Amino acid sequence: MLTHKRIFSGIQPSGVPTLGNYLGAIRNWVAMQGKTDSIYCVVDLHAITVWQDPKQLARQTREMAAALMACGLDPAKVLIFVQSHVHAHTRLAWIFNCVARIGWLNRMTQFKDKAGKDREAASAGLYVYPTLMAADILAYHANLVPVGDDQRQHLELANDIAEKFNHDYGVAFFPTIEPLIQGVAARVMSLRDGTKKMSKSDPSDQSRINLTDDRDAIAFKIRRAKTDPEPLPEHVSGLEGRPEARNLVGILAAVTDSLPENVLREHGGKGFGAFKEVLAEALIAHLAPIQERLKRLLDDPAEIDRLLRQGAEKAAAIADPIVAEAERIVGFLPRG
Numbered sequence: 001m002l003t004h005k006r007i008f009s010g011i012q013p014s015g016v017p018t019l020g021n022y023l024g025a026i027r028n029w030v031a032m033q034g035k036t037d038s039i040y041c042v043v044d045l046h047a048i049t050v051w052q053d054p055k056q057l058a059r060q061t062r063e064m065a066a067a068l069m070a071c072g073l074d075p076a077k078v079l080i081f082v083q084s085h086v087h088a089h090t091r092l093a094w095i096f097n098c099v100a101r102i103g104w105l106n107r108m109t110q111f112k113d114k115a116g117k118d119r120e121a122a123s124a125g126l127y128v129y130p131t132l133m134a135a136d137i138l139a140y141h142a143n144l145v146p147v148g149d150d151q152r153q154h155l156e157l158a159n160d161i162a163e164k165f166n167h168d169y170g171v172a173f174f175p176t177i178e179p180l181i182q183g184v185a186a187r188v189m190s191l192r193d194g195t196k197k198m199s200k201s202d203p204s205d206q207s208r209i210n211l212t213d214d215r216d217a218i219a220f221k222i223r224r225a226k227t228d229p230e231p232l233p234e235h236v237s238g239l240e241g242r243p244e245a246r247n248l249v250g251i252l253a254a255v256t257d258s259l260p261e262n263v264l265r266e267h268g269g270k271g272f273g274a275f276k277e278v279l280a281e282a283l284i285a286h287l288a289p290i291q292e293r294l295k296r297l298l299d300d301p302a303e304i305d306r307l308l309r310q311g312a313e314k315a316a317a318i319a320d321p322i323v324a325e326a327e328r329i330v331g332f333l334p335r336g
């Protein structure tokens with residue numbers, strides 16, 4: 001079967017990403033670009049499995065795509081496009097709906113979490129969310145998928161679908177997918193509670209740094225970030241049981257391309273007041289070029305749309321023949 005590696009990942013159109021999305025995921029994607037053939041897709045079809053205001057969905061889709069580019073993903077080196085623009089995804093998702101078993105979908109913990117108590121009122125789309133996700137990946141014969149740990153079960157399901165398809169039709173057509181699980185080490189936590197992930201959905205804007213936050217907002221949020229009363233420890237072992245300290249040290253290490261050990265060697269013994277000044281400056285400096293590119297792109301939505309159309313064309317050129325072959329294997333008549 002396949003010997004080459006191809007990365008695929010999907011990202012929800014949640015608007016301008018947070019520092020957490022950037023340091024936890026996007027930055028790793030940038031580091032891998034050029035080494036392996038990579039495809040990044042803003043998943044608007046997945047987004048509407050729960051209600052989305054149409055204007056907001058459009059705006060947030062553009063913002064996320066622009067942010068990926070501003071963070072350094074280069075549309076000349078990797079594919080960046082919007083899921084609904086490439087019809088191969090929904091064509092293959094339908095076939096996968098007929099391969100996946102209801103019993104498999106019933107085990108998905110994300111459905112249970114997102115549907116909540118009133119499961120009967122959840123959309124049918126939310127229920128088949130993972131079959132579309134399998135189609136996203138397998139429409140490109142991609143085999144490496146960088147995701148957070150919460151998506152692991154969906155990737156196992158995608159492998160079950162691929163295997164059942166291959167088995168039922170007696171082919172060796174879909175590859176096995178390997179998850180590239182983002183390390184917990186790179187996880188950025190809330191500035192208000194070091195035990196919770198930094199998140200867009202946190203009601204407090206002070207809990208997160210948004211990539212569009214200006215200099216003053218970043219400095220303010222870091223200054224106000226929750227800490228404990230002790231000075232910084234000299235060694236990483238001293239971060240045990242101090243989630244807020246660990247988080248701030250981790251952020252400084254990440255934006256200065258260093259390691260927590262080295263940050264503590266330099267700043268151990270300092271109080272948080274002084275440390276936060278250093279952190280705010282480093283963060284502002286690291287984000288400045290990204291923010292400048294982001295602003296330029298967001299001021300020119302037509303250019304974002306042009307780049308996305310180009311991305312979709314290239315994506316379709318890969319996915320269409322693969323999905324056409326899947327349709328042929330299933331027994332659909334060729335369409336001209």
Ligand code: TRP
Nearest residue numbers: 008009010011043133136145147
């Ligand atoms: N479900 C993923 C998330 O919420 C997004 C996603 C959609 C995805 N399709 C994908 C991730 C394909 C990886 C591969 O984060």
